[in-house]
Amino acid sequence: MPDAHPQAPPGPEHRYDLAALLIPANLRRLGLIGVLVLAIAALFAWTGGWLSSGRLDQTAMINRFEEVNGKHPGFRRNHAKGVCFSGWFDSNGAGVRLSKASVFRPGRVPIFGRFALAGGMPAMPDGPAAVRSMAVNFSLPDGEVWRTGMNDIPVFVVRDAQEFYDQLLATRPDPNTGKPDPARVAAFLATHPETAHAISVIKEHPFSSGFSNATYNSLDAFRFIDAAGKSTPVRWSMTSVDAFAPESTEPSHDPNALFDALAARLGGGPAQWRLLVTVGQPQDPTNDATIPWPAEREHVDVGTLTVQALQAEAPGNCRDINFDPLVLPSGIEPSDDPLLSARSAAYSVSFTRRAGEPKTPSAVQPGKGS
């Protein structure tokens, strides 16, 4: 090695010379530093999941939606077909004893939201197979926000993200028949008794005939925190004031039959829902959305949601809002339900993807004779 000072360490006047770096003692030190730096980089990569391919994360979850439904740029990866609404919420003050959230103090707060069909197809026909959803954004006076996404089924069909991921593939429509492969569905249900049970609970009650007379449920449990810090497990429901009528078994030829009926309904005046909070008992499961809580649990009517008008999805309205169920005000906290963090994470990926994509108009255009 062409080293000017093979034995003695280089003096201070030569410490920055390349030759000084190349003496064996310094090469060893530089090697040690390199190993340390690489080890930290590797730890970082491991933390970010780059070293564990096949791990289920939020990116894989949203990719699964695209795999099952195809890519529909600019639209939500789930609940893709929908319409915005605006209105207000009148709190009657009855929720104050359960939660210190300002939304439950007596008074009115503005709301907006979105009615949608579950599923990742933005042009899917309205029909009996589709679960309907209502998402609401409560804009509280002090700048806090509460968002909740609810479905018109009494329980959810899976307990956690992995089951949901597997269920999406198992119930994927066959391209030839347009329906899920019965053998795959049966195989999934055979290994997921909780899903089979949840489906039987869902089938106990008929769906309603429309959006306006449907009841939408939080499915996941949350915790209400009162002014004294007491934590209560809760679920909630938007219960329609419009009288329930069962869904027609006649297939409709209008692919937007449900949305058109909603627009016609609101043309005759606002539609209302009562927000009922179900007060859980310590033995009620909060970490399993497939299990209904006993029917005799106390339901507290905390106020009335009024939906006044519909708006087609457009820049800056509900189209560009992520109805992340963990956007919560002080006084409402997540439960230990694993679906909540998973929904929050996956919605965020869906939101950012569609935000950067070109937009096409929604299939639902109220007021334009859709």
Add this chain to the structure above:
Amino acid sequence: MQHTFSGLSRVLHWSMAALILAMLFIGVAMVSSLSDYHWLVSIHRPLGVLILLLAAIRIANRLRSPAPPLPQDMPPTLRYAAHGSHWLLYGLMLALPLVGWGMLSAAGYPIVLFGSLHLPPILPHSDSLHALLRPLHTALALALFATFLAHLGAALTHALVFRDGVFQSMASWRR
């Protein structure tokens, strides 16, 4: 001749080193975890605001009480690298929280710190702005991590190979 950074500079450096490194690992963990996402995000937001505040204090402090001079015989390329990487670090520790705050503003999210404490939006609600800022936040974070690795490698080279007092100027425990 002053040989070490001021006490305040050293306290800011080492506390922010811990916070920023934790922040980088929290960030990269939360975007790849379904089950830990929520509690990690809940730490990420207030920690980012704390880092933004500390970065502002730190830059003001740096302008007020300059760093001790580098060794006179340090070659110009190393000097440029040292000064350049430090201003890059300062720039990134300011830019990352601001871009994070901006991207949440553009997405129409409430910017919750803890409880009912939240920040106002600093940008209008715009999905195209969010689509620009969200990937920028990731790119800047990776740049900050890379700059941190270079900074750590250089600091240890000063300590173990050059032995020129540069590492001790920040790592000294004397007042």
